[in-house]
Amino acid sequence: MSDHDSRQGHRYDSPEILDYLNRLHAGHDAGLARAFAAPEQHGIPAIQVGMSEGKLLTILLRLAGANRVVEFGTLAGYSAIRMAKALPAGGHVWSLELEEKHAAVARENIAAAGLSGLVTVLVGQALESLPKFESKGPFDAVFLDADKGRYDVYGRWAAANLRKGGLLLVDNAYYFGQLLDQSDDSAAVRRCHEEAAQAFETVCIPTPDGLILGVKR
Ligand code: SAH
Ligand code: DHB
Ligand code: MG
Numbered sequence: 001m002s003d004h005d006s007r008q009g010h011r012y013d014s015p016e017i018l019d020y021l022n023r024l025h026a027g028h029d030a031g032l033a034r035a036f037a038a039p040e041q042h043g044i045p046a047i048q049v050g051m052s053e054g055k056l057l058t059i060l061l062r063l064a065g066a067n068r069v070v071e072f073g074t075l076a077g078y079s080a081i082r083m084a085k086a087l088p089a090g091g092h093v094w095s096l097e098l099e100e101k102h103a104a105v106a107r108e109n110i111a112a113a114g115l116s117g118l119v120t121v122l123v124g125q126a127l128e129s130l131p132k133f134e135s136k137g138p139f140d141a142v143f144l145d146a147d148k149g150r151y152d153v154y155g156r157w158a159a160a161n162l163r164k165g166g167l168l169l170v171d172n173a174y175y176f177g178q179l180l181d182q183s184d185d186s187a188a189v190r191r192c193h194e195e196a197a198q199a200f201e202t203v204c205i206p207t208p209d210g211l212i213l214g215v216k217r
Pocket of ligand 1: 072073076078096126145146
């Protein structure tokens with residue numbers, strides 16, 4: 001018997017089931033609804049995490065007792081708001097975003113959600129923003145969701161800057177189905193997986209595009 005999951009290929013979900021469950025378990029308050037709708041409203045790509053992935057971020061950060069969190073890739077602030085909701089008073093999310101327009105929309109959404117005091121959006125290349133707040137670490141959780149071709153570098157930064165027991169979360173772990181392709185970017189995402197599996201206790205959760213969950217050794 002091979003060691004692949006024998007249920008692979010069978011899916012029991014449907015758009016109706018997923019919609020029912022998203023609304024039941026991962027519903028939106030006004031702030032989340034605004035942030036989730038914002039990309040479409042502002043003509044920026046609607047590539048935020050799904051409702052249930054967002055709620056999973058909240059719950060995982062709460063389980064980890066996370067206080068200090070770093071996000072690579074802010075977009076319109078939806079996942080940052082999901083994570084900020086998990087934090088105790090005094091907790092903080094540093095969220096890194098390349099595009100000035102995305103960052104401006106995110107700051108509006110974070111303010112509308114009443115979370116401006118908990119989230120700092122830093123604009124520019126993620127790697128150039130890191131030195132500006134790195135001394136606030138070690139961190140309790142790092143969420144990778146920016147440019148996939150640098151996931152290897154970002155994952156190494158996370159391994160070096162998370163506390164023992166801290167969480168690594170990585171969206172688009174299947175790299176849109178291109179994980180096993182020949183390209184340089186695919187190879188970078190694979191290196192992220194392989195190095196994460198060494199430095200962390202890991203699983204890849206089968207969300208639509210895969211989500212790595214790692215606990216730092
Ligand atoms: N985490 C967000 C979605 C992020 S989409 C959410 O779920 O709500 C990916 C974001 O990464 C985009 O806004 C894109 O502009 C940003 N990005 C791409 N390359 C980047 C880089 N080098 N540094 C920082 N952000 C980057
Ligand atoms: C893209 C980026 C993401 O982080 C995502 O979850 C979906 C799509 C993109 O760049 O197209
Ligand atoms: Mg993503």
